[in-house]
Amino acid sequence: MAVNVASEWLNSCSGCEIAILNLGETLLDLLPKINFVHIPVLMDHKHLGQLGDKQHIDIPKATVGLVSGGIRNEEHLEVAMEMRKKCDIVIALGTCATHGGIPALINSVTNEELFDRYYATESTDSGAQVPTKGISPLLDRCYALDEHIKVDIYLPGCPPHPDQIATAILALLNGETPELPFKSVCDTCPTKRMGKGAVKGIKRAVECPEFDPDKPIDEMRCLLEQGYLCMGPVTRAGCAGTNGEAPRCISARVPCRGCYGPVQQKGNQLLDMLNALASNGIDLSQLPDRDSLLRFSGAHNRLVVKQGKKTRR
Ligand code: SF4
Ligand code: SF4
Ligand code: SF4
Known part of the structure; x- marks a missing residue:
């Protein structure tokens, strides 16, 4: 019998849902085994009933x-909270759900400052007002999912690699608990390391690293050793997929930005990166800016x- 699956997107960009669609042929193999009962990216299923006549959000079991x-x-x-109530197993899909992701960068400013900046100083409409009607009130900050509901399985990544999503769903269908690698991006990176301690200065990501485009990636020197703020040492592995490819950004010859979050769910990428x-x-x-080292894991x-900034409201 097919397993019922519900999917929801909260403070998200929909890239994680696109990653599900990017399963490609694997999704076609999976579809006979799963039954999507609710997935806004694919199905028109209204929160307050198809006629909008309910008072509370209702998601199928x-x-x-x-x-x-x-x-x-x-x-x-x-x-x-409705997803938690209706689903036996809740998977936090993507780094926004597991660690706040890019939207949690807002946690370094107050809501008041956000509104002032967007509506009072940067708007092209000088009479712009903070909207109050038909908009859900903001909470004081951006939270990861497990700060409000119990999460059973974490699948970080911005977005998670489709192979990882497929592996997790297949494991669940087989009655197993999917396990994430306790490895860093560096552990899956084939670049050449010459030894720590010799970096003279920090380079900006817009500067092109040294590499020969005609040579394979394992001939390129580690980007951190070249002076780039590559977050590979403190970021969880997974973006390389399951076929032994290089991590996604490294294969494009750009430094890892840390999008899979810390190697351990409760790790702190900023502290670990300062050490590295x-x-x-x-x-x-x-360092021009330390906050950006937490650009994917600013929740929790x-x-x-x-201190000294306006308080959150
Ligand atoms: S984790 Fe990345 S891809 Fe997924 S919703 Fe957040 S920003 Fe979008
Ligand atoms: S620091 Fe970056 S380039 Fe160097 S090994 Fe780690 S992931 Fe690869
Ligand atoms: S290399 Fe780093 S930033 Fe790039 S996809 Fe992998 S984890 Fe994300």
Whole structure:
């Protein structure tokens, strides 16, 4: 019998749902085994009933619930709680759900500052007002899913590699619990390492690294050793897929930005990266901005409003 699956997107960009569609032929193999009972990216299924006549969000019961995106407003919170109530197993899909993701960068400013900046200083409409009607009120900050509901399985990645999504769903169909690798991006990176401690200065990602395009990736020197802020040492592996390819960004000859979040669910990418940089000889006082080292994992109170800034409302 097919397993019922429900999917929801909260504070998300829909890239995680596209990753599900990117399963390609694997999705065709999976479809006879799963029954999507609710998936807004594919099916028209209204939250408040098809006629909009219900008072509370109603999502059908399912064995597996896939939730992408973090929690930023009251509607996200209500949908997340309904998914928890209706799904036996909740999977946090993507780094927005597991660690806040890019939207959690907002946690370094207050809501007040956000509104002032967007509506009072950067709007082209000088009379712009903060909208209040038909919009779910914001919470004080952007939360990862497990700050509000229990999560059973974490699938980080921005978005997660389709192979990883397929592996997780297949494991569940076989009655197994999917396991994530306790490895870093560096552990799956084939670049050449010459030894730590010799980096002289930090290079910006817009500067082209040294490599020969006619030579394979394992002939390129490690980007961190070349002076780039490559987050590979402190970022969970997974983006290389299951066929032994190089990590996605490294194969494009650009540094890892840390999109899979910390190697361990509760790790701190900022602290771990400062250690990695120091042990590579990089002077930490040269760092232009430390917050950006948490650009994918700013939930769980990792990124907070700095002292002296306005309080959150
Ligand atoms: S994890 Fe990335 S792809 Fe997924 S919803 Fe967030 S921003 Fe989009
Ligand atoms: S720091 Fe970056 S380039 Fe170097 S081994 Fe790790 S992932 Fe590869
Ligand atoms: S290399 Fe880093 S930033 Fe790029 S996809 Fe992999 S984990 Fe994400």
